[in-house]
Amino acid sequence: MRSEDDLELNAFVDGELSPDQQAELLEAMRNDPDLARQACELGQLKAQLRLAYADPPEPQRQGVAKVGASWQAIAAGFLLLAVGLVSGWSLHANAPGLGIEGNRFVVLDPEGRGQAPAVAADEETRIVFHLTNPDQTAAGELLDEVEAMLAAYQADGRALRVEVVSHSEGLDLLRDRLSRHKERIHDLAGQFSNLTFVACQNTINRLKVERGIEVKLLPDAEVIDSGVNHVVKRQKEGWSYIRV
Amino acid sequence: MKTLMSMVLAGLVGLTAWTGAVIAAPEYTKQQVVYHINGDNPKQQAGALRNIQNHINAVGAENLDLRVVMHGNGVSLVLLPEALPQVPKFKHANADEQMQAKIDGLKDQGVAFKVCANTLNGRKVNREDQLYNVDNGDVVPSGVAELAHLQAQGFTYIKP
Numbered sequence: 001m002r003s004e005d006d007l008e009l010n011a012f013v014d015g016e017l018s019p020d021q022q023a024e025l026l027e028a029m030r031n032d033p034d035l036a037r038q039a040c041e042l043g044q045l046k047a048q049l050r051l052a053y054a055d056p057p058e059p060q061r062q063g064v065a066k067v068g069a070s071w072q073a074i075a076a077g078f079l080l081l082a083v084g085l086v087s088g089w090s091l092h093a094n095a096p097g098l099g100i101e102g103n104r105f106v107v108l109d110p111e112g113r114g115q116a117p118a119v120a121a122d123e124e125t126r127i128v129f130h131l132t133n134p135d136q137t138a139a140g141e142l143l144d145e146v147e148a149m150l151a152a153y154q155a156d157g158r159a160l161r162v163e164v165v166s167h168s169e170g171l172d173l174l175r176d177r178l179s180r181h182k183e184r185i186h187d188l189a190g191q192f193s194n195l196t197f198v199a200c201q202n203t204i205n206r207l208k209v210e211r212g213i214e215v216k217l218l219p220d221a222e223v224i225d226s227g228v229n230h231v232v233k234r235q236k237e238g239w240s241y242i243r244v
Numbered sequence: 245m246k247t248l249m250s251m252v253l254a255g256l257v258g259l260t261a262w263t264g265a266v267i268a269a270p271e272y273t274k275q276q277v278v279y280h281i282n283g284d285n286p287k288q289q290a291g292a293l294r295n296i297q298n299h300i301n302a303v304g305a306e307n308l309d310l311r312v313v314m315h316g317n318g319v320s321l322v323l324l325p326e327a328l329p330q331v332p333k334f335k336h337a338n339a340d341e342q343m344q345a346k347i348d349g350l351k352d353q354g355v356a357f358k359v360c361a362n363t364l365n366g367r368k369v370n371r372e373d374q375l376y377n378v379d380n381g382d383v384v385p386s387g388v389a390e391l392a393h394l395q396a397q398g399f400t401y402i403k404p
Contacts, residue, residue: 149389
């Protein structure tokens, strides 16, 4: 890989590219599974790093032990990092479809949503909602439920991650032209960084091939190659699954 | 001091593991299953109850911890038909005599029916007067959270 590509990929994962540059890179990823895999790996690595440093060990406050304590903290940091890297790598190695033969890719938005670390912190509740139903009244009720839950967990300081995977006719919720909950989705996505809306690329492709529709998604939607694969993967990772 | 702390901590961990093992052991062979109902089509709901009966027939009631979680439109399963005019947010009230008999039959075999409090509050449903045989213990704060919680406990999720 050329070093400009490397820089661009890093900037992409960090969410520093302009929408146009992002779109261009996404298009390139669609045609180049290898590139998509690299982006995915880079995203995972960064997520692992954040995870490792998210909860630094408390420094001891016992005067004499000051130097020792900071060394302990650094050592603990490295240990966490090592655990993160090793478990991340082994998960990666075991995950079907993530290898070279697969063309899985995860699109990351500027806020970094969609790059859920596969290794959850203890006690974190993780729920994937699988939306295949075109009924947007029901989808609205889902958003009510999700919002109530996110607010309750936030108020209690409990960790929660929620993904709404829309797929097949459920994709309407995330389509710019058809969604009846555009503003709501935008507000929720802005308010809760632990909420991700995911659209299925297979559905988007099918709409184009079968009905000539160029799908335009809401700006807050992530794209995943296969919605079905994704919900299966999440369940294997220990997420709770709820079909809407 | 540090040694004492770590001993206490190790003791606590040990105790938790021990009590966990003691409580969990008798449940070990039981299948834990949660059925999710959030649609209001009476035929689909009756079909779901039939699925559950078949499930019990196959596995045996004594080997099952089976729960039904209803939220949103799914609460219509236990909504009494005479209450329908008072709850405009529901299109169906399916707890007629036939459905009641099915629900009772399953309850007799140990099936628990759980109703979402968010739905009851949001749609202004009076649990005592408008629902069929739902007592306080059958109401969970959030149907969705309950589904997630049960799965985290090892329950298998089925959406009929």
